[in-house]
Amino acid sequence: MALSETAAFIYEHLEEAIKVRDKKANTVNEQDNPLGYEKESKLLVGFAIPCIISMLVTALYNIVDQIFIGQGVGMLGNAATNIAFPLSTSCTAISLLLGIGSATNFSLKLGAGEEKESAEYAGNGICLMAIFGIALFAVTTIFLTPMLKFFGATSEVLPYAQEYTRITAIGFPFLIANTGMSKLILADGSPRYSMTSMLVGAIVNTILDPIFIFGLQMGMRGAALATIIGQIVSFGISLRYMFHFKTIRLTKESFHMTGRHIENIFKFGASACFNQIAMTIVQIVLNNTLSHYGAQSVYGGDIPLACAGIITKVNMIFMSFVIGISQGIQPIIGFNYGAEKYERVRKSYLLALGTATVLSGIAFFCFQVFPRQIISVFGSGSELYFQFSERYFRIYMFLTLINGIQPVTSNFFNSIGKSQLGVFMSLTRQILFLLPLIVIFPLFMGIDGVMYAGPIADAAAAIVCGYFMVRELKELSAMDRKKKEEYAA
Template identity: 35%
Template sequence: MKEQSQRLGTQPIPKLLANLSIPAMIGMFVMALYNVIDTLFIARGVGILGVSGVSIGFPVMMIMMAIAAAVGIGGASVISRRLGENKPDEADRVFGNVLFSILIVSLFGFIGAFTFLEPLLHLFGATENIMPYAKDYLFPIMLGAVFFSFAFTTNNIIRSEGNSRFAMMTMIIPAVLNIILDPIFIFTLNMGVQGAALATVISQASVSIVILFYFLRGKSSLNVHLSYLRPQWKVLKEVVTIGMPAFIRQVSGSGMMIAINLMLIKFGGEFEVGVFGIVQKLAMFTIMPMIGVLQGMQPIVGYNYGAQNFARLKETVQLGLKVVSIISAGIFIIMMVFPENLMNIFTGDNATIETGAGAIRIMFALSMLIGAQVVSGGLYQALGMAKPALVLSMARQVLFLIPLVLILPYAFGVNGVWIAFPIADLLAFVLSMVFLFRDRDLFFKSKPSQDSEYKAAPTP
């Protein structure tokens, strides 16, 4: 086992969490920056209808990412625990099954580009004016599904073995390349939203080649064996079961955007959909640092649980919760004080700035509670505890936000969509605290209680 994996059980927790989280945070920050700049170029180069088209098409992209997340995060959890148990051959076998899954997922995305793309966009709320932009954006994305799936999945795998710096690079490379290509395709070649999509596909294809060489040249603690690419249903079942919360979280995010777009069109119009497209990109930007901290925590938690080192697990959880709480407080201050400045980055239109700033202040009213929500579900997932991880992953978006989005506009109009966010944040936070308090012996004491309601997934 390489040193990058062994340090998960030996290096001091504050230093280890910093070494794993800071690269993850930088990578997530750059990816979020790319999303913001991508939307900025589309808003400036195409207009608010272009942003609306991307906003309508983005849920389809999120579904593809959801499948990759289920495989990648589920596989990462299993692999980190196998490495902690000093079972490298079994970790390699899990990795092989993950690669097999990527190929199958990518095939469905490729076929979907030629079969059900337009009906899907109609279902997701595309109007006659928005449809051309949504199709132009999504068609290249679905053709390049193999690159998205491979890069997104293997990023989690690389992090699970403790190589956070290279995982960071696999996020930075495509983001920077995309930022460079966007203005060339959108403005110089006058390709509009299709140019933005093409820039994204090329960027993901480039980093996929870099990642492939990483594994083939022996830089990883994992090895690629052709025999392990043959699917083993027992392995796949464990990976998918643990990864299901990530799938639910991503799909629910897609469902949330669909519900929001439909209600905005019903109670507002295409303008409000475009405004939300901008605000949503800002929201993704704010949550990325907390996800980076979680990604740094997960391999430490999984490895030390597998090694039965519960004191290190406890220290990791406590430190991680403190860090994300500080980040959440910072996000709240920024969103309350500078929303007009943030909107002005994307557009000079006063109506768009005013509407977006008002939406931001309402949506982020309880954003200081987001950090605990992000970490709680991820902790259960890192330990292979699928049931609580699934519930917490569904809580904010499926159990609370989507129903509120579908109900509140009838009482408050378009503002009802924005009001749904802080209410959902409060309810999800309370639920997270209930789960963490119930399993406090597992996360906050030196040794977990044998009476805990939830047990980690057993090692086959």
């Protein structure tokens, strides 16, 4: 056999051996991590349900306080929790920035087989959670009164808001760390543990609320104390897991913070964070708009503040399902995109979107048919109070049916590493559309303008997100075909 023929023979068989090796490697990887081979629907249920419960717990901290405060303190107490709400969303924004940012990098590196890098992103994320939590507590404590006035507090509501926020600020570091670590626990493949850490704290809060508010007659202080005790309990449970990761091992070097790791955490967490920041900004502008134009209407300034706060938190329950689904698919999409399994990425997104849309339909029905019954859970009020609540529910939440598109799509782009598109998607409804509309519409329509701004912003955001998603799905299909053709060759 000629030398050239021998070389060709060896090369051909070597190439075949490499292909066999790669197939075996992929098989081993799939066997090691169910994210690469388990049925998409089963994975979505397994990962989304704990995320939903985790988000529901966050909502319940506010909802439970709102219910007991409404029954024990009254309308001004409900208005006070609405005024303090931007600080809660700020905590969520920081925890999602750092939690989802580190978890996304964790999943992508794990899918690519780089366990050491995964551990470094987890360690850097934990350090950042501690730094940001302490910083927010300090800023809130120092600038408490001017912040609450800026958030729209009236002279009647301000004392209640001060009493409540001064105590809940103590829990900010624990809330940020626990929520952020729960995303890392989820990415590590332990959704039940992530769910448990959040659920136990919510149960503690729910038990302590009536004891402190009614039994010990502590009012707003009681609700705040119950909240931070629940948050500390949840934090302790999550902290324990940080020493028992399944797929990585945290070492001293994992906590060595570097500019590269911090930059990537910020980049991939920015989408979810900006969405929360947008909610915070909108809430502040909304509070001031409702207070200003409410004072010029038959409702007065305090009724719109109290009603809008309740409806915002009721909507948080619905959005907990949608956002939980969008976060639940993050490790599934991140791992499979990193492993170049594009068809699984595509199926996971469509399944999540379909599920979110069904849940949106249920929420739409409840908001349109039972608005008075929902509001009644949070205490009594005048007939004007209920009239405003019913109109606000039915008009502002009219396009709830399509509200699942934006968060699911935004987190999808973030999960596949296209953080800039993810950030843009997260800003569409709140900043690009809703914020200008709630400023402009009331100039011509009074307080009704706030209500009609909601559904118009929902429709515009859904159209923009739909356009970019259709384009991305086509690209994923093309990438999958190309990969199959290369593999067959």
